[in-house]
Each structure stands twice: as C-alpha cells, then as structure tokens.
Amino acid sequence: MELRGLLRLLPLLMCMPLLAYADRLAMANAKLAGQDTSVSTIQTVRYCVDPDWLPYEGIREGKHLGISSDYIDYIESHSSLKFQLVPTSSWTETLSFLQSGQCDLTPMLNKTLIRETYLHFSDVYFRSPNVLVSLKDQPFLQGFENIGARTLAVPKGYRLAEYIQHYYPQIETLTVASEPAGLQSVLDKRADLFVGSMFSVNSYIQQTGFNHLKIAGWGGPEDELRMGVAYGQESLLPMVNKALNAVSEQERITIYQKWNNVTVIDETNYSLVYQVICATFLLLLILGARTYFISQYNRRLTDKNQQLETLRQQLETSNAELEFLSTHDPLTKLYNRHYFNRLFINNEQHDKSAKAGMCLVMIDIDYFKEINDTLGHNVGDRILEQVSQVLQHCVRESDVVARWGGEEFVILCQQSSLPLVESLCVRIAERIKHYQFTDNVQLTCSFGVAKLADSEPMMLCFERADRALYRAKAQGRNQMCTDR
Numbered sequence: 001m002e003l004r005g006l007l008r009l010l011p012l013l014m015c016m017p018l019l020a021y022a023d024r025l026a027m028a029n030a031k032l033a034g035q036d037t038s039v040s041t042i043q044t045v046r047y048c049v050d051p052d053w054l055p056y057e058g059i060r061e062g063k064h065l066g067i068s069s070d071y072i073d074y075i076e077s078h079s080s081l082k083f084q085l086v087p088t089s090s091w092t093e094t095l096s097f098l099q100s101g102q103c104d105l106t107p108m109l110n111k112t113l114i115r116e117t118y119l120h121f122s123d124v125y126f127r128s129p130n131v132l133v134s135l136k137d138q139p140f141l142q143g144f145e146n147i148g149a150r151t152l153a154v155p156k157g158y159r160l161a162e163y164i165q166h167y168y169p170q171i172e173t174l175t176v177a178s179e180p181a182g183l184q185s186v187l188d189k190r191a192d193l194f195v196g197s198m199f200s201v202n203s204y205i206q207q208t209g210f211n212h213l214k215i216a217g218w219g220g221p222e223d224e225l226r227m228g229v230a231y232g233q234e235s236l237l238p239m240v241n242k243a244l245n246a247v248s249e250q251e252r253i254t255i256y257q258k259w260n261n262v263t264v265i266d267e268t269n270y271s272l273v274y275q276v277i278c279a280t281f282l283l284l285l286i287l288g289a290r291t292y293f294i295s296q297y298n299r300r301l302t303d304k305n306q307q308l309e310t311l312r313q314q315l316e317t318s319n320a321e322l323e324f325l326s327t328h329d330p331l332t333k334l335y336n337r338h339y340f341n342r343l344f345i346n347n348e349q350h351d352k353s354a355k356a357g358m359c360l361v362m363i364d365i366d367y368f369k370e371i372n373d374t375l376g377h378n379v380g381d382r383i384l385e386q387v388s389q390v391l392q393h394c395v396r397e398s399d400v401v402a403r404w405g406g407e408e409f410v411i412l413c414q415q416s417s418l419p420l421v422e423s424l425c426v427r428i429a430e431r432i433k434h435y436q437f438t439d440n441v442q443l444t445c446s447f448g449v450a451k452l453a454d455s456e457p458m459m460l461c462f463e464r465a466d467r468a469l470y471r472a473k474a475q476g477r478n479q480m481c482t483d484r
C-alpha cells in the first residue's frame with residue numbers, strides 16, 4: 001500500500017525538479033513582464049514647433065532652438081517622456097499637423113477658442129507682451145483702437161489674427177507667413193503696421209539691423225504661452241504641468257536670458273559714426289600735416305631763395321669787381337694797359353669814321369724816381385692818383401685815359417685833331433703845374449702826340465706817339481712833341 005502509494009507518487013516526485021524549473025521560469029517570465037511594463041512608461045511624444053519664431057522657438061538646420069527647446073529638454077529630463085521633433089515649414093503647417101494627429105504636442109502657443117477645439121493646454125509658463133511695429137515716420141499708437149485706416153500685418157495662424165478678427169474686425173489686415181515676413185512687409189510699405197511678440201520682434205530688429213523700424217505701441221493682450229497637447233494625448237498634460245511647475249524661477253530667468261542675449265543695435269549706428277569721425281579726424285590730420293609740411297617746405301624754399309638771391313648779388317658784385325679789376329688799374333682806377341691794348345691798340349675792328357679823328361697822347365711824369373726816392377713810395381702812389389684825377393678832369397667824356405705802366409699814361413682822343421689834342425696837353429701841363437700835390441710836390445710831365453693816319457694800324461700810331469714822347473724827354477722834359 002505504501003509502495004503502491006509511493007509508486008503513485010513517483011511520477012509526481014519525478015516531475016518535481018521540472019516543476020521547480022517551471023516555477024523559476026514563470027518567475028523569470030513574470031520578471032521580464034514587469035520590465036516590459038516599466039519600458040512601456042517611457043512615452044515618445046512627437047511635437048511640432050513654429051519654425052520661424054525666435055527667440056521663442058524655431059528650427060535651424062533641422063534642430064529645435066529657442067526658449068521652448070529648453071523647456072522641452074527640461075521636461076524630458078524630469079519625466080518619462082521622450083520628445084521627437086516633427087519638422088514643419090510654417091506655423092500653419094504645425095497647427096494642421098496637430099489637428100491631423102501627425103504631432104502630439106506643440107510647446108509654445110496661446111490658448112484661443114478655435115485652438116481649444118483640437119488642443120488641450122498646459123498651465124501658462126511664459127508671458128510676453130505684444131507690440132505694434134511701424135516705420136519711424138509713423139506716430140505712436142496706444143493700441144489697436146488707434147490703428148484707424150492703417151493696414152496691419154498679422155502672421156497667419158497666430159492667436160492675434162483670431163483676436164483681431166474677433167474684437168477688431170474693422171482693422172484692415174495683411175496676412176503674412178511669419179513674424180520676419182510681417183516686419184519685411186512694413187519695410188516694403190505693403191503694410192503700415194505689424195503686430196507681434198515683443199521679444200521676437202525686438203530680437204529680429206536687433207539681429208537684422210532694421211533701423212527704420214520702431215515700436216509704435218502695445219498690440220493687444222500679452223501672450224500667455226503654454227504647451228498644447230493634441231486631442232487623445234491629454235494623458236500627457238499632468239506630466240507636462242508637473243515638470244513645468246517644477247522649473248524654478250532661477251531656471252526660467254536663465255532660459256530667458258540665454259535666448260534674449262542678443263547684441264543691441266542702437267538706433268544710431270555708433271560704430272559707423274565713430275568710423276566716420278575717425279576717418280574725418282585722420283583726413284584732417286593728414287591735411288594738417290600736409291599743410292604744415294608744405295608751409296615748412298615753403299619757408300625753407302623762401303630762405304633758400306633769399307640765400308640764393310644774396311649769393312647771386314654777391315656773385316654779381318664779385319663779377320663786377322673782377323671785371324673792374326681785370327680792366328682797371330687798382331691804384332689810379334684808370335683803365336689798365338691790358339684793357340687799353342685789347343680795346344684799341346690790338347683791335348682793328350674800328351670802322352673808318354671812328355678812326356678818322358683818333359689821336360694818341362703818351363704822358364710821362366718827369367723825374368718821378370726822385371719823388372719815390374726822397375718822399376717814399378707811398379707819396380709816389382698819392383702823386384700817381386692825383387695825376388690820374390687831373391687827366392680824367394681835363395679830357396672829354398669821349399676820351400679814354402689809361403695807365404700805361406709806372407708813371408706813364410696814355411690818352412685816346414676820339415673825333416679830334418692834332419691842334420685840339422695839343423691844346424689838351426697844354427691844359428694838362430698847366431693844371432699839373434698849379435696842382436696842389438701831396439707834400440707840395442712840384443711836377444712836370446712830358447707829352448708825345450700822334451694822329452692816326454688813314455689805314456694806319458693803331459700799333460704804329462702808338463709807336464709814333466711813344467717816339468714823340470721819347471723826343472720830348474730827350475729834349476729836356478716838361479714839353480710836348482708831336483709826330484706829324
């Protein structure tokens with residue numbers, strides 16, 4: 001019985017290890033099943049954004065940028081949600097993707113009545129005012145009430161379009177694809193005004209340097225931005241709200257500052273102004289330096305010209321002196337022998353009429369050696385000067401007096417005759433006789449006279465005059481001999 005009982009239990013005993021294995025398998029399966037359950041809690045959320053609404057959000061090179069991108073990152077790191085961007089080309093496409101179920105969520109938009117028909121909204125997590133933008137020549141406007149007949153550009157699909165249509169249907173609107181397109185329409189004067197979010201408008205104006213634009217007034221109620229969740233995905237909202245509410249004030253400020261950290265382009269382009277000022281200053285500096293250097297150069301040139309003029313005058317004086325020295329006797333200041341020779345004796349260029357009345361007088365002071373010997377050479381020099389003055393005084397202007405050498409002189413009388421020349425010699429002898437010479441010296445002179453004959457060379461006439469003088473000396477001095 002016991003054996004039969006044991007035999008009956010044998011299959012059971014044999015199966016026990018298998019049962020234990022099956023149990024462990026079941027436990028393992030259960031464990032695996034448990035893991036599967038936890039995996040299924042990581043939920044992928046497809047989301048769409050406005051591709052052209054920076055700094056709020058945008059898509060650049062396929063990447064989600066802007067304030068909303070940081071909030072998406074925050075939610076992802078603080079929940080089991082995993083976000084996957086579905087790129088769109090416009091805000092209207094984003095809205096249609098949300099309606100058609102191609103997107104589960106959009107991270108940043110205002111709540112409107114129409115949008116509530118296909119979206120659930122999170123709590124507000126970002127607020128921003130809307131502004132009117134115009135060209136600078138437009139007046140300031142308080143708000144939509146003062147727009148009057150002006151055309152207002154509004155981005156297609158934006159809450160403001162819905163708002164204006166509902167509350168200000170009389171305003172003439174121009175629907176534009178995006179905020180940048182709206183600003184451009186004002187620049188192009190297709191619209192008088194544009195309404196948009198202050199941060200994005202400001203950012204766009206600063207980044208593009210649209211200096212002709214200005215903020216013309218407030219534009220409707222401020223944006224109260226939330227996340228929108230497509231119908232059917234409302235289970236996401238608690239997680240989204242939980243994460244959004246957990247963002248600290250400091251983190252909100254950090255995100256805001258990060259995406260508004262743009263270079264402010266002042267209304268006046270001061271860098272250009274500075275460049276123009278610097279260029280003008282540089283130009284003035286160059287002109288000043290140029291004027292200074294030119295005036296310096298001119299001053300030096302004037303100095304040099306004056307020096308040159310002085311040198312020229314000195315040279316002229318020197319030349320005149322040289323000329324004088326080369327033609328005159330330094331003691332008596334009469335023409336010298338060399339000049340006289342060159343001009344008259346050796347020069348046969350004189351024409352016949354000039355030669356016709358030419359006479360030569362050779363004059364020699366008598367016993368001059370004695371004066372030198374008894375009174376000294378200096379007194380001799382004074383006597384020579386005084387005799388020269390007498391000769392110069394007695395002759396006519398056309399006559400030429402020269403010192404022939406030592407105490408000997410020659411006079412060339414032009415347009416004259418032997419009688420006239422002889423009377424000249426008499427006058428000279430008389431004057432010398434009565435002249436008050438230095439040291440009361442008494443002087444006499446001997447004269448030799450000759451008249452230039454027709455066709456006679458001057459040299460021959462000179463020799464004849466010299467011979468006549470020799471005769472006068474030989475005959476006792478203090479007399480005149482003429483070679484006829």
Ligand SMILES: Nc1nc2c(ncn2[C@@H]2O[C@H](COP(=O)(O)OP(=O)(O)OP(=O)(O)O)[C@@H](O)[C@H]2O)c(=O)[nH]1
Nearest residue numbers: 364365366367368369370372377378380381406407
């Ligand atoms: N002081 C001075 N004497 C001069 C100069 N040139 C020549 N004599 C002198 O003139 C004198 C000329 O003398 P001489 O030739 O004998 O003639 P002279 O004494 O006049 O006698 P005669 O001519 O025969 O009447 C010499 O004593 C020369 O030294 C000069 O420039 N200055």
